Amino acid sequence: FVRDIPGSSPPDPTPNPISNMVAVWKVFKNLSNKKCHENCTNTPECRTWTWETDQCTCSLNNYIPTRNISIGYVNNPAPNLYSGCISRGFDCHDVPTSGNN
DSSP states (O other): OOBOOTTSSSOBOSOOOOOSOOOOSEEEESOOHHHHHHHHHTSTTOOEEEEETTTTEEEEEOSOOOOBOOOTTTSSSOOOEEEEEOOSSSOGGGOOBOSOO
8 A cells, every 4th residue: 555645746655554454355255164265276366265264254365475474463362264375376385484473
C-alpha cells in the first residue's frame, strides 16, 4: 500500500498500517480442508492455501511465499489452521521460516 495523492510530491513509501488482517487472493466458505487443498491444486494460479477450522474458510493465494510465518503468538490459543504449498515455479521447501514477524 502506498499513499499517492495527485499533484503532490512523490508517493510516501511508508505502508499504511494494517492490523489483524492477511491479504488473500480468493476466499471460499463452508469447504472442508480436503476441498480447500483440491481447489488450490486444480487452480493453475494458486500457490498456497489455508483452511481455518472454526469458520470452515478456505483462502487461496497466488503469490510466491517469501517465508513461513509463526502464528503461535498471535492468539492464545493459536488459530486452528491447516495450510499447504503447491510448488509452481518455486520450491516450497526452500521457503525460510520466520520468527515472530
